[in-house]
Amino acid sequence: MNILLSIAFDALAYGMVLFIICIGLSVMMGLMRVINLAHGAFAMIGGYIASYVAGPMGWGYVPALVCGVIGAALIALPLERLLYRRVYGASDPLVQVLMTIGLTFCIIGATNFLFGSAMRAIPLPALISGPVDLGVRTVPAHRLFVIACGVVIASGLWYLIERTSFGIRLRATVDNTGMAGALGVRTDWIYTATFALAVGLAAFGGAVGAEIMPLDPYYALRYMVTFLVVVSVGGAGSIGGALVAALLLGFVDTTGRYLAPNYGEFFFYLAVIAIVFVFPHGLLRRGA
Amino acid sequence: MAPIPGRPAASPRPGCRSRGVPGRELVAPTVVAILGALAYLAFPDDLAFFTRIIVAALFVMSLDLVVGYCGVATLGHAVLYGAGAYAAGILCVNGLTDPLLLIAAGSVAGVVAGLVTALVILRAHGLPQLVLSIAVVQLAYEAANKARDITGGSDGLSGISPGPVFGLFEFDLWGRTAYVLALVLLIATLVVLRRVVRSPFGLLCRGIKQDPDRIRAIGGTIYGNLVKMYALSGAVAGLAGGLTAVTTGVVGLDSVSFEWSAEALVMLVLGGAGTLYGALVGAVVFTGFEHYVAAVDPYHWLFVVGALLIGVVLALPAGLGSLAAWLRRLLPQGAP
Numbered sequence: 152m153n154i155l156l157s158i159a160f161d162a163l164a165y166g167m168v169l170f171i172i173c174i175g176l177s178v179m180m181g182l183m184r185v186i187n188l189a190h191g192a193f194a195m196i197g198g199y200i201a202s203y204v205a206g207p208m209g210w211g212y213v214p215a216l217v218c219g220v221i222g223a224a225l226i227a228l229p230l231e232r233l234l235y236r237r238v239y240g241a242s243d244p245l246v247q248v249l250m251t252i253g254l255t256f257c258i259i260g261a262t263n264f265l266f267g268s269a270m271r272a273i274p275l276p277a278l279i280s281g282p283v284d285l286g287v288r289t290v291p292a293h294r295l296f297v298i299a300c301g302v303v304i305a306s307g308l309w310y311l312i313e314r315t316s317f318g319i320r321l322r323a324t325v326d327n328t329g330m331a332g333a334l335g336v337r338t339d340w341i342y343t344a345t346f347a348l349a350v351g352l353a354a355f356g357g358a359v360g361a362e363i364m365p366l367d368p369y370y371a372l373r374y375m376v377t378f379l380v381v382v383s384v385g386g387a388g389s390i391g392g393a394l395v396a397a398l399l400l401g402f403v404d405t406t407g408r409y410l411a412p413n414y415g416e417f418f419f420y421l422a423v424i425a426i427v428f429v430f431p432h433g434l435l436r437r438g439a
Numbered sequence: 440m441a442p443i444p445g446r447p448a449a450s451p452r453p454g455c456r457s458r459g460v461p462g463r464e465l466v467a468p469t470v471v472a473i474l475g476a477l478a479y480l481a482f483p484d485d486l487a488f489f490t491r492i493i494v495a496a497l498f499v500m501s502l503d504l505v506v507g508y509c510g511v512a513t514l515g516h517a518v519l520y521g522a523g524a525y526a527a528g529i530l531c532v533n534g535l536t537d538p539l540l541l542i543a544a545g546s547v548a549g550v551v552a553g554l555v556t557a558l559v560i561l562r563a564h565g566l567p568q569l570v571l572s573i574a575v576v577q578l579a580y581e582a583a584n585k586a587r588d589i590t591g592g593s594d595g596l597s598g599i600s601p602g603p604v605f606g607l608f609e610f611d612l613w614g615r616t617a618y619v620l621a622l623v624l625l626i627a628t629l630v631v632l633r634r635v636v637r638s639p640f641g642l643l644c645r646g647i648k649q650d651p652d653r654i655r656a657i658g659g660t661i662y663g664n665l666v667k668m669y670a671l672s673g674a675v676a677g678l679a680g681g682l683t684a685v686t687t688g689v690v691g692l693d694s695v696s697f698e699w700s701a702e703a704l705v706m707l708v709l710g711g712a713g714t715l716y717g718a719l720v721g722a723v724v725f726t727g728f729e730h731y732v733a734a735v736d737p738y739h740w741l742f743v744v745g746a747l748l749i750g751v752v753l754a755l756p757a758g759l760g761s762l763a764a765w766l767r768r769l770l771p772q773g774a775p
Binding site: 180186234237238243244245246248249250252253254255256257258259260261263264268368376379380382383384387413414415416417419420421423424427428431432 | 506510512514559562563565566567569570571573574575577578581582584585697701704705708712738739741742743744745746747748749751752753756
């Protein structure tokens with residue numbers, strides 16, 4: 152019973168981190184139809200900036216998160232203008248895959264040059280660094296914090312996309328860019344804003360989840376496939392799908408690691424194949 | 440529909456051109472043979488490295504068959520290569536020592552792995568297909584890691600010592616036999632594959648890549664032909680795997696890794712997909728660069744490859760291999 156509880160709790164926290172990082176990628180892939188393998192690299196940039204601000208600069212945890220998000224978005228926006236714009240809607244997905252892999256390699260090289268290859272930690276404030284007694288059992292407070300962040304972001308995004316005028320424009324652009332533009336939606340601006348939002352969320356996830364997914368220059372490559380898998384399983388562009396997929400795959404992965412550690416990620420990928428076979432368009436397909 | 444980047448809209452039809460000039464088919468293999476011989480004479484100390492390049496070239500050519508000619512997006516091609524490498528390695532450890540038989544066995548294993556992979560990944564398209572291919576290669580990796588008794592797990596499979604080729608040529612310390620064997624196999628494969636991609640079957644596969652609906656409308660079958668091409672690709676990838684097992688004497692887990700699949704795709708796109716020569720150019724440039732830059736600092740190497748990739752995708756969508764065609768087109772215009 153005890154072990155089941157700890158698996159469930161760890162799986163929930165891991166799934167939430169996956170969700171926070173992947174939801175940006177999912178929205179971006181739904182909107183711009185771009186397979187962005189550099190998404191993990193942006194998460195890593197957020198994490199590194201946060202670790203620098205919280206560590207050597209000593210500004211504290213919350214400013215570190217804010218700086219991480221803003222910094223990553225500032226780095227990513229010129230890249231969107233210069234590189235991504237040229238491959239939006241490319242009919243051959245390989246072009247996008249290769250360009251974003253190239254970008255990931257460059258970011259890994261640059262990160263190693265600036266910060267070295269050692270692992271980085273983000274010092275936690277006292278409030279969320281200790282254990283918390285939930286009555287049933289004690290759990291690390293940081294995990295609770297991560298889960299809370301995931302819930303807040305899921306509901307915030309739902310509100311943003313379903314209830315605000317920005318959300319209406321965003322959905323219109325996703326469904327038919329040309330028609331939305333003809334009706335006066337500034338689709339250009341929507342693209343840029345969505346890109347910034349996606350990168351910001353990735354950076355936030357990278358910084359918040361650094362305890363669970365440790366930061367080093369190969370972070371971008373190590374989790375690249377996992378993020379892509381979550382988005383594909385959930386269905387690109389769907390918030391609910393990304394949430395279900397992140398929690399489900401987080402659960403499968405964590406359970407596999409607890410119960411059969413020497414099988415590695417065998418069960419994770421077995422589950423992926425099964426899910427893609429049964430739901431070839433993702434668990435919850437947007438607008439279907 | 441807009442022309443696909445990476446493929447000029449008005450590309451010359453290879454099938455028609457070759458029929459007029461009979462000797463043309465043999466130009467490329469001859470060039471490869473001459474370059475190979477020159478490399479053998481000029482750098483006798485680097486033959487092991489050149490053999491590695493040839494193995495990479497074979498593997499990338501097999502990837503080109505499915506990516507460049509059929510439009511299948513895969514990041515899991517190392518399954519085919521690894522099947523060949525492990526098949527040859529395991530047979531050799533268990534007593535079969537004829538190197539050509541071992542390589543043939545690798546090729547057969549590649550076909551089997553290709554058929555199994557095709558069953559899984561050809562079910563989907565686009566992103567799900569990419570994800571399925573990744574999942575397949577990760578499963579194969581974990582399986583090879585777990586089957587430690589047969590494959591050696593993460594320690595790798597070692598102790599592969601094949602006998603002499605044709606019972607005459609021993610594998611020597613300088614890798615001369617290995618290099619010549621690899622070069623001959625590369626040229627033979629190139630000749631065969633050029634014929635295949637120009638055959639009606641090869642052209643049909645190109646058609647499937649460009650417009651599956653139209654092919655279906657004129658009565659072509661999609662799935663069956665793609666599976667066939669996948670099996671052929673598996674034969675070449677398995678050959679490359681078997682060759683590496685025979686020439687290096689070890690098979691590591693990295694031969695069924697996602698990284699090796701991704702590297703092959705990078706080489707293919709660097710050189711240019713859908714021409715077979717592009718695969719050769721990409722393998723030579725990538726492996727050569729890697730050899731020299733990565734020796735200095737692996738992270739610098741990553742940065743250089745990344746920048747090269749972005750540059751090629753944005754500025755030279757048909758790959759480095761298209762540079763030659765581009766130069767050739769410039770020349771007559773410059774001459775009076």
